[in-house]
Amino acid sequence: MREDIHPTQFKVSQELRIQSLGQRPRLLWFTGLSGSGKSTLANGVEFALHQQGFHTYLLDGDNVRTGLNKDLTFSEQDRVENIRRIGEVSRLMLDAGLIVLSAFISPFISDREIIRELVGEENFLEVFVDCPLEECERRDVKGLYQKARMGLIKDFTGIGSPYEAPTDPFMVIKTAEVKLEHAIESIIQAIQPKIKR
Ligand SMILES: Nc1ncnc2c1ncn2[C@@H]1O[C@H](COP(=O)(O)OS(=O)(=O)O)[C@@H](OP(=O)(O)O)[C@H]1O
Numbered sequence: 781m782r783e784d785i786h787p788t789q790f791k792v793s794q795e796l797r798i799q800s801l802g803q804r805p806r807l808l809w810f811t812g813l814s815g816s817g818k819s820t821l822a823n824g825v826e827f828a829l830h831q832q833g834f835h836t837y838l839l840d841g842d843n844v845r846t847g848l849n850k851d852l853t854f855s856e857q858d859r860v861e862n863i864r865r866i867g868e869v870s871r872l873m874l875d876a877g878l879i880v881l882s883a884f885i886s887p888f889i890s891d892r893e894i895i896r897e898l899v900g901e902e903n904f905l906e907v908f909v910d911c912p913l914e915e916c917e918r919r920d921v922k923g924l925y926q927k928a929r930m931g932l933i934k935d936f937t938g939i940g941s942p943y944e945a946p947t948d949p950f951m952v953i954k955t956a957e958v959k960l961e962h963a964i965e966s967i968i969q970a971i972q973p974k975i976k977r
């Protein structure tokens with residue numbers, strides 16, 4: 781029962797961890813269609829941050845949908861639960877003092893707003909990985925768009941399932957127009973003042 785849970789005040793606080801790590805924890809939340817470039821961008825940004833000595837962790841389908849969330853499908857209800865759990869994991873990692881990067885379609889505005897509230901407005905840096913459906917489909921990195929067009933995946937985002945674009949994101953990266961290296965550089969520049977102590 782929730783009322784029987786009494787949180788302990790830990791001796792090592794987030795503030796102490798911030799002091800020892802020498803950085804301010806933030807959540808960099810990449811959202812966009814499948815194939816828009818979320819993983820590629822998040823991976824590049826994490827590598828650049830790591831090289832600069834920041835302590836980071838990247839949450840992505842590979843380490844979440846194959847483990848913690850392997851019980852979840854792509855139904856609307858399961859997508860909501862997927863993002864809810866990722867939000868909670870992100871919150872713990874922020875508490876640990878890390879700069880967290882998250883790369884999920886996260887198609888619904890309401891779910892992303894819940895995470896913004898959960899981790900705090902100032903900590904939630906939403907990056908809209910903006911790429912036209914036609915270009916994602918042309919890339920078809922995993923061959924899933926073709927399957928969706930053939931009717932083999934009924935609820936594929938952008939085809940049989942909706943994607944709600946952010947209305948006021950921290951950044952918009954148009955991956956069909958901007959080169960990857962420039963996109964990474966512009967994200968690093970924009971977050972520097974927010975993550976440095
Ligand atoms: N039905 C359907 N719709 C969308 N995507 C699908 C689907 N089935 C499988 N995949 C693959 O799963 C990846 C998306 O997982 P996410 O956890 O990011 O999705 S969500 O946030 O819960 O909507 C997505 O990977 P990315 O391409 O990295 O976005 C797809 O490869």
Ligand SMILES: Nc1ncnc2c1ncn2[C@@H]1O[C@H](COP(=O)(O)OP(=O)(O)O)[C@@H](O)[C@H]1O
Pocket residue numbers: 812813814815816817818819820821883909919921954955956958959960963
């Ligand atoms: N500017 C860019 N930024 C990111 N990815 C790009 C860009 N231009 C082309 N791509 C390509 O688009 C594909 C995006 O795939 P991926 O990163 O897996 O997308 P997502 O994680 O959104 O599904 C990759 O093959 C990547 O090389």
